Every structure is written in C-alpha cells, then in structure tokens.
Amino acid sequence: MPSDDELATADMVGTQLMRLVRLLERKHAQYQADHPDAVERATYILLVHLVKDGPQRAGTLAESVHSDPSTISRQVAQLVRLGLVERTADPEDGRATLLAATAEGRRVFEQNRRSRNERIAALVADWDPADRHLFADLLARFTAAFDTEVAAAATRS
Structure with a gap:
C-alpha cells in the first residue's frame, strides 16, 4: 500500500501528465487546422x-x-x-x-x-544540462514502466 507521501507525489505527477496531454492535444489540433493534410x-x-x-x-x-x-x-x-x-x-x-x-x-x-x-x-534551453539529461532519463524510465503496465493489462484481458 502506497504511503500518503507517495500518493501525494503520484497526484502531482498525474495532474501534470493530464495537463501535458491537454496541451499536446490542443497543439496538435492547431497544427491540423493549419495543415489540412496532417x-x-x-x-x-x-x-x-x-x-x-x-x-x-x-x-x-x-x-x-x-x-x-x-x-x-x-x-x-x-x-x-x-x-x-x-x-x-x-x-x-x-x-x-x-x-x-x-x-x-x-x-x-x-x-x-x-x-x-x-x-x-x-x-528546456535554459535548464542546466544535467537537469535536461535527468529529465530525459526519468521520462524514459516512467514511459517504459507505463508501457510494461499496458502490455500486462492487455494480456490479462
């Protein structure tokens, strides 16, 4: 069972991921409006x-x-x-x-x-180079874990 601190961190991550998805969807919709063959x-x-x-x-x-x-x-x-x-x-x-x-x-x-x-x-140009690399590494790690979960859920279905 996750601790309260772990759940609070997960909530922050989840909130930011939802925000990012909405921003990506908005950006993609704008692109498609400007490029009819997109x-x-x-x-x-x-x-x-x-x-x-x-x-x-x-x-x-x-x-x-x-x-x-x-x-x-x-x-x-x-x-x-x-x-x-x-x-x-x-x-x-x-x-x-x-x-x-x-x-x-x-x-x-x-x-x-x-x-x-x-x-x-x-x-991320104004980020410290170490922060850029850390972000890339952590995002790759999170995405791999998420992909593993999606694949496992598909096999359970």
Whole structure:
C-alpha cells in the first residue's frame, strides 16, 4: 500500500501528465487546422514504427502500438492514400503483406522529428544540462514502466 507521501507525489505527477496531454492535444489540433493534410497522431505513430522498425505485417504493427487490427487497417489505409506507406508482398510468405514507409514517409517522419526536437530543445534551453539529461532519463524510465503496465493489462484481458 502506497504511503500518503507517495500518493501525494503520484497526484502531482498525474495532474501534470493530464495537463501535458491537454496541451499536446490542443497543439496538435492547431497544427491540423493549419495543415489540412496532417495525419492524426495515432496514425502518425504507425509511420514512426515503420520507419524505426522497418517493414512489418499489420498484426505485428497492431501489437507494437497496443491496438486492434481493424483500427490499424483504417489508419494504414490513410497512410497509403497519402503516399507515406506502401504495401508489398512478404518475401517469406507471398500471401501475406508487409507495410513499409515510403521515401516520402521517411521524409515526413524526419521533418516532424526535427521540428519536434527543435521545439523541445527550445523549451528546456535554459535548464542546466544535467537537469535536461535527468529529465530525459526519468521520462524514459516512467514511459517504459507505463508501457510494461499496458502490455500486462492487455494480456490479462
């Protein structure tokens, strides 16, 4: 059972995470309003996985993002329409299809990644370098723990 101090700290973290999610959603909505061909965040995450992890089947992609195949199918269709992802035959099983980022998909990913990194770097530019590194390490640790919890909950369902 967590102590009162642990619960108070968890409440502060939870409150700030909710605030951050709302800010991210607002920022994304503004971006989509300014860019009519912008991809939904959930769909963009698929492109990120395909660029970083290489070509893969839709089922593997669904597992990677903890989503169901029907949702993945709809999102992949949008990425294909935009020319960011292509479907190719699986060389190991010609009946199966692999999804792969196109050259345009990789370009869009890199452009978005660079823009994101520049915005974040500007936000923490006046922080002590040790604080920036500590924040990055702690955020990665928290995200990994959260990912583990999500995966465990999915297997219990």
